[in-house]
Amino acid sequence: MKITHSGNFEFCRWADQRTNINIRDHTPQEFFQTHMAPIRADMLQGQPMSACHECYDMEQHHKVSGRQRQLLKTGVTLDSFEKSLRSSPYWPAFDASNATAGATDLTPVDWQIDLGNHCNSACIYCAPESSSRLAQEFKKLKILKTEPVPTWANRPELIDRLVHSLVSTPRLAYLHFLGGETLITPAFKIILEKLLAAGLTKVNIGFTTNLTVWDQGIVDLLTQFENVHLGMSVECFHPINDYVRWPSDIGQIKRTAEQWIMLGRQHRWYMTLRTTPTALTIPYLTTVYDFAKAHDVSIESSNFLHDPKFLRMSVLPMQYRHRMADQMQAWIDRQGIESTDQLVNIRNPAQLHLQITQDAASYVDYLRTAPDETHLLPELVAYLKLLESSRGNSILRYQPDYEHILRSAGY
Amino acid sequence: MNTFSDLQAIDLDLALRVQPIGNPLLKISINHDVVYHGRLTHLLEIRRQLPLLQPFAVTVELLDKDYHSNQETAVVIEQLTIDGFELIPRWNHLSTYDNDHQCSQPTHYLGFVGTWSLRVDRPFYQWHHQAANQGMLLTLDQ
Numbered sequence: 001m002k003i004t005h006s007g008n009f010e011f012c013r014w015a016d017q018r019t020n021i022n023i024r025d026h027t028p029q030e031f032f033q034t035h036m037a038p039i040r041a042d043m044l045q046g047q048p049m050s051a052c053h054e055c056y057d058m059e060q061h062h063k064v065s066g067r068q069r070q071l072l073k074t075g076v077t078l079d080s081f082e083k084s085l086r087s088s089p090y091w092p093a094f095d096a097s098n099a100t101a102g103a104t105d106l107t108p109v110d111w112q113i114d115l116g117n118h119c120n121s122a123c124i125y126c127a128p129e130s131s132s133r134l135a136q137e138f139k140k141l142k143i144l145k146t147e148p149v150p151t152w153a154n155r156p157e158l159i160d161r162l163v164h165s166l167v168s169t170p171r172l173a174y175l176h177f178l179g180g181e182t183l184i185t186p187a188f189k190i191i192l193e194k195l196l197a198a199g200l201t202k203v204n205i206g207f208t209t210n211l212t213v214w215d216q217g218i219v220d221l222l223t224q225f226e227n228v229h230l231g232m233s234v235e236c237f238h239p240i241n242d243y244v245r246w247p248s249d250i251g252q253i254k255r256t257a258e259q260w261i262m263l264g265r266q267h268r269w270y271m272t273l274r275t276t277p278t279a280l281t282i283p284y285l286t287t288v289y290d291f292a293k294a295h296d297v298s299i300e301s302s303n304f305l306h307d308p309k310f311l312r313m314s315v316l317p318m319q320y321r322h323r324m325a326d327q328m329q330a331w332i333d334r335q336g337i338e339s340t341d342q343l344v345n346i347r348n349p350a351q352l353h354l355q356i357t358q359d360a361a362s363y364v365d366y367l368r369t370a371p372d373e374t375h376l377l378p379e380l381v382a383y384l385k386l387l388e389s390s391r392g393n394s395i396l397r398y399q400p401d402y403e404h405i406l407r408s409a410g411y
Numbered sequence: 412m413n414t415f416s417d418l419q420a421i422d423l424d425l426a427l428r429v430q431p432i433g434n435p436l437l438k439i440s441i442n443h444d445v446v447y448h449g450r451l452t453h454l455l456e457i458r459r460q461l462p463l464l465q466p467f468a469v470t471v472e473l474l475d476k477d478y479h480s481n482q483e484t485a486v487v488i489e490q491l492t493i494d495g496f497e498l499i500p501r502w503n504h505l506s507t508y509d510n511d512h513q514c515s516q517p518t519h520y521l522g523f524v525g526t527w528s529l530r531v532d533r534p535f536y537q538w539h540h541q542a543a544n545q546g547m548l549l550t551l552d553q
């Protein structure tokens with residue numbers, strides 16, 4: 001389950017479905033047990049879910065989807081769906097839910113918790129509701145459509161409501177915190193302190209950081225949990241990362257990543273590099289794979305970018321896409337790893353190299369087969385020019401290979 | 412399967428392939444059912460269906476061997492699969508081998524008199540989740 005920046009609940013961290021059921025008015029249990037009942041009923045009836053289209057899209061390109069990974073946590077696999085479903089430890093709960101039109105008396109044990117838009121970065125694919133810095137910039141550029149809704153996580157009574165719910169949840173398993181930038185978001189520290197005060201040291205704590213910040217106070221809290229999943233956001237180890245994750249500095253990002261990795265090793269944390277490949281960064285995606293391999297950390301690239309559409313890899317002309325796919329395939333071939341059955345548990349450290357090549361292969365497939373969207377190039381150019389008018393930089397300094405494409409679209 | 416209610420109780424498909432070296436005297440059991448007992452002279456393939464949720468054990472016993480005159484007597488468990496998932500030889504380390512030479516090294520080559528077994532102590536797909544290192548498995552247990 002997910003709580004968004006505004007405090008609305010959503011049934012899945014990957015689902016593309018907005019609700020207006022908010023923690024101001026409802027407890028997480030109410031949403032999970034009652035409001036989600038029709039969703040569960042549809043699933044039990046075998047209905048394809050429109051909200052799950054991003055996961056279906058990933059699976060089409062042989063990329064491990066969020067729904068595959070969440071199903072696996074209950075022992076269910078798509079390859080052996082019927083037998084693994086019937087064998088799931090959750091079978092009695094599924095069965096009971098089937099008999100009550102999707103209702104359940106369980107409570108959510110696996111969460112994504114969005115903490116608002118406090119952020120010191122303004123990544124070009126981000127949105128004002130996730131970045132306060134981008135919101136300010138959009139306001140200056142007069143393209144802010146609506147002010148981001150104030151986050152629930154600024155209200156102490158709502159934090160207390162969520163923490164109370166978490167603390168009273170039997171078998172609470174996993175909490176993943178997202179900003180903004182988590183480390184500069186006051187609610188992150190407050191919630192960690194409250195969880196520790198309640199003795200919840202065994203719950204898996206996940207969080208994602210943009211590698212621009214180090215906060216020893218938060219580090220000291222994190223090290224008190226038994227299992228921490230550290231997500232480190234970076235697009236590539238190439239200067240274009242500074243353009244895309246503006247205004248970062250790739251040298252400093254790399255040093256901070258290595259500092260986190262050293263800490264994570266000391267405490268046996270599970271560590272991943274998190275990327276959101278776009279048309280601008282896809283040529284350098286293998287630099288992230290190389291860094292991950294060299295440092296023995298995993299990769300979790302996000303869904304194929306849905307919004308903004310003009311930053312999708314599919315806006316690139318086909319000849320560019322095929323050339324990049326060939327280069328990436330050559331990188332995969334150099335790894336010398338035989339392809340096997342799809343690895344769904346991508347958080348298996350023993351399968352790190354297989355997981356990385358599998359991820360790369362999904363991008364090769366996407367580059368070769370996703371529908372052409374070059375008609376969006378003028379939108380991309382218009383957007384970049386607008387941001388550059390505020391930032392005083394130029395994409396051509398970072399990505400000269402795209403000059404012809406961008407010029408032909410109005411750059 | 413179109414809806415949850417369509418789901419039928421389904422069996423597991425077990426396939427065991429055993430290769431003799433010499434003419435070993437063997438007893439092969441699946442749970443407590445003896446599925447082979449006698450001298451094996453050629454490749455043996457056994458297929459069985461097992462209840463989906465029931466724990467089970469596969470046991471291969473080498474019943475006798477004259478270590479002086481028949482040093483080459485043995486049996487090789489070439490392959491054990493469930494629903495096409497290879498358990499042996501891939502996960503030899505999950506088997507046990509009690510024998511008259513106190514050689515407990517995990518193996519699928521049985522050259523000593525004794526009992527080799529692989530026990531699946533919970534519903535197979537839950538066992539497989541753990542054996543295949545598939546990460547956390549949420550449960551309803553308190």
